[in-house]
Each structure stands twice: as C-alpha cells, then as structure tokens.
Amino acid sequence: MPTDAFIAFVREERTPLCAFLRTRGVGPEDAEDIAQDCMERLIRYRAHGTDELRLLLYRIARNRLADRGRSPQTRPHLSLAEHDGHDEPTSPSPDPLRQAESGQMLTLLRQALFKLPERAREVYLLNRITGMSYTQIARHCGITAKTVEKHIARALQGLRQELGPDPLHNDRDIE
Numbered sequence: 001m002p003t004d005a006f007i008a009f010v011r012e013e014r015t016p017l018c019a020f021l022r023t024r025g026v027g028p029e030d031a032e033d034i035a036q037d038c039m040e041r042l043i044r045y046r047a048h049g050t051d052e053l054r055l056l057l058y059r060i061a062r063n064r065l066a067d068r069g070r071s072p073q074t075r076p077h078l079s080l081a082e083h084d085g086h087d088e089p090t091s092p093s094p095d096p097l098r099q100a101e102s103g104q105m106l107t108l109l110r111q112a113l114f115k116l117p118e119r120a121r122e123v124y125l126l127n128r129i130t131g132m133s134y135t136q137i138a139r140h141c142g143i144t145a146k147t148v149e150k151h152i153a154r155a156l157q158g159l160r161q162e163l164g165p166d167p168l169h170n171d172r173d174i175e
Contacts, residue, residue: 054129
C-alpha cells in the first residue's frame with residue numbers, strides 16, 4: 001500500500017478504533033493513547049491491503065486491551081480471600097491442538113470472508129470486528145441502517161454456506 005493510502009487509512013480508522021475501545025470500557029484519553037499505539041504497531045504491516053490492515057488493527061487493539069487487563073495497574077486489587085482463581089487460565093499457553101485448530105479456523109474464516117461480496121464483507125467486519133452499530137456503519141458507508149442489516153444477513157449466510165456446521169471437520173483440504 002502506498003504511503004499516502006496508508007496515512008489515509010490510519011486517519012479514517014482512528015475514530016472508529018477509539019469508539020471500539022470506548023465500548024470496551026476504556027476512557028477517552030486512554031482510548032486515544034491505545035489507538036496511537038495500535039497505529040504505530042500497524043506500520044510494519046503497511047504493505048497489506050485495506051481489509052487485512054483493518055483486521056490486523058483490531059487484532060492489535062484487542063491484544064492491547066488484553067495486555068491492559070493483565071497489568072497490575074489496571075486491575076482492581078483483590079485480596080486472596082476475594083479471589084477464587086476461577087478466571088485464571090490453568091496454563092500460560094493453549095494446548096497445541098487448540099492452537100492448531102484456532103489457526104486453521106482463522107485460515108478458513110479469512111478465505112470465507114474474501115469470498116463474500118466486498119460491501120457485505122466491509123459491513124460485517126465493521127460490525128463484528130470494530131463493534132460499530134448499524135447506525136454508525138450506515139453513516140460511515142453512506143447507506144441506510146436497513147441496507148446494513150441486509151449486508152450483515154448476506155455475510156452471515158455466505159459464511160454459513162462456506163464454512164458449514166463444523167468447518168474443521170468436514171473433509172476439506174486446508175491450504
């Protein structure tokens with residue numbers, strides 16, 4: 001992606017990214033800080049296309065939110081008596097089978113997403129990845145909320161058709 005296009009992408013995505021962060025309980029100033037950090041981390045991927053950049057941007061943002069949740073400064077203090085340990089993972093990393101299935105699922109999902117019509121894919125990602133409401137998406141794309149609803153339905157139908165009920169175990173070859 002040319003530098004000018006990347007800069008335009010970053011400018012265009014900043015407000016929706018901050019909105020995404022605020023819907024997850026981040027204050028306005030922290031949302032701006034995290035958004036800036038996400039944009040800086042995204043620079044190394046600037047050669048990718050817009051759709052991939054958008055996915056990467058929100059993956060980075062979710063990771064930053066998870067990192068924040070692990071930070072002792074952002075967690076409320078719990079005494080040992082209050083903490084029952086049920087929310088702690090039993091192992092620092094997922095087991096290899098789960099990691100492999102997760103990677104395969106992401107590959108299948110990415111392939112299915114790119115088979116959707118462009119507008120349906122865009123609307124679906126804005127809703128599911130960025131957390132934008134139908135009204136926000138309508139404003140962002142210059143369409144009606146009813147049209148957004150139709151694009152979401154079309155995307156869901158396409159994903160269901162492409163992925164089937166059990167995408168990891170339906171005898172497909174994974175490339």
